[in-house]
Amino acid sequence: MKQVIQTLNRRDAEKRIPVVRMEIDSELMALHQALLRKDAKAIKKCKKKLEELRREMLLLEV
Numbered sequence: 001m002k003q004v005i006q007t008l009n010r011r012d013a014e015k016r017i018p019v020v021r022m023e024i025d026s027e028l029m030a031l032h033q034a035l036l037r038k039d040a041k042a043i044k045k046c047k048k049k050l051e052e053l054r055r056e057m058l059l060l061e062v
Helices: 002-037 040-060
Strands: none
Touching: 002 040
């Protein structure tokens, strides 16, 4: 039973990884735009979201 759960979790992670990568790319583009506009509030928001996505990616790749 434990192996079945681990297998299902791995499959979920395999499906989620590409989505997280796309979200990271999108957030990096938003950060770039915020940096060009020198919008401190948007920069802070983007950095926070990127940190959350980074943590999720690290958990998924383990």
